[in-house]
Amino acid sequence: MSRILLTERGTRRVRPRRVATAAAAFVMLLLLTGCAQETTDEFQRLGLPEGVTDKTPYVLDLWIGAWIAAGIVGVFTWGLIGWAAIRYRRRSDDDLPVQVRYHLPIEILYTVAPIFVVAVFFFFTLRAQEKLFADEEDPTHTVEVTAQQWAWTFSYIGEPAVDGSDVYEVGTPALEPELWLVKGETATIEIESPDVVHSFWIPAFYFKLDILPGPSGSAVQSFSITPTKAGKFEGRCAEFCGWLHSRMLFTVVVVETREEFDAHVQELQEAGQTGSPPGGENASVVAGLDDAEASE
Ligand SMILES: [Cu+2]
Known part of the structure; x- marks a missing residue:
């Protein structure tokens, strides 16, 4: 009996050192593999x-x-x-504590x-x-976002189109559209849905907003933001909205300068994307997919 205890004690004496070695190895591994600053920053943001x-x-x-x-x-x-x-x-006696x-x-x-x-x-x-x-009193940009099954339309309201109408970019389930914004310039985003509930989500904006459908114009919701960093960020629909929900993706492009933005607007104009976007009108049509693909 006493020999077993001795052995147990012996094992116990070794264990702390093993734990310390394993911990040190783990920390070393983190330091070596850790994409250093980025990982630390993400850790400090608790995963955001x-x-x-x-x-x-x-x-x-x-x-x-x-x-x-x-x-x-x-x-x-x-x-x-x-x-x-x-x-x-439980003690040696079998008495229950006071209930x-x-x-x-x-x-x-x-x-x-x-x-x-x-x-x-x-x-x-x-x-x-x-x-x-x-509310933002005087935003530099106003973008009307239409979420429809299963794509996004972005209309840049009041951008200087040749014929005075708005410039838009419309996506399809097969083609992710881009939402362009300028770093340091405030944008008011107005969102609406002609069909079912969608959800406008840009993880890097820490922002997600459900889009409730309603009679035209009655269910517009809006918010304002000013991007503080240029780059490309993922956007998606976060509300299961039907068959091709998983294809409701878009990219947010935040550019450094107004010139880049204006050039993009110019491109959209030249592509003939002015006036009323075809977005919500054909909400039940799976745009971008031909009949054969749609019936698969
Ligand atoms: Cu959706």
Whole structure:
């Protein structure tokens, strides 16, 4: 018996060193493989991609704050579970600890604590939402976004088209359209849907908004943003909206200068994409797919 104990003790003595070596190796591996700064930054944002608009800090604060609050609640709860498990563990006698039933103060605590937690989350969510949807008095760009089964149309309202009408870019399930914006210039995005519920989502903008259909013009929702970084960012529909939902993709192109944007608008004009886009009118038609492909 005593020999077994000795062996156990011996094993135990070795274990901490092994753990330390494994931990050191793991950290080394992280340092060696870690795409260094980028990984660290993403870690600090708790998994969020890099935010690229003036509104993203509000969402980032909410995200981090929510994790901290959840962490505090979690540690407190796990602490209580651990404490109860150790404090009231089975002893040599088989006596049960005092059983508590219909204990009014504890019942009240069970009710009040979750309400308090939800109220705090609600308050901060509402505060962030107010900032996200704050109206912009004088946006440089206004883009009308039409989400239809299963593509996006972007109409640049008031851009100087030759014949005075608006310039647009329309996608198809086979062709992802691009939404062009300029870094540092405020854009108001107005979105609407002629058919079913879609959801406008750009992960790098930390922004997702459901688009509810309604009689023409009644269900337009809008928000304003100012991109703070140039680049290409993915956009997609985040609401399952039917057969080709997974093809409702688009790319946001944020350019550095107004000249690049104007050149793009010019290109759209030259391609004859002015006036009313064909988007929502044929919402039930699977644009971009021929009959053979559509019936597959
Ligand atoms: Cu959709």
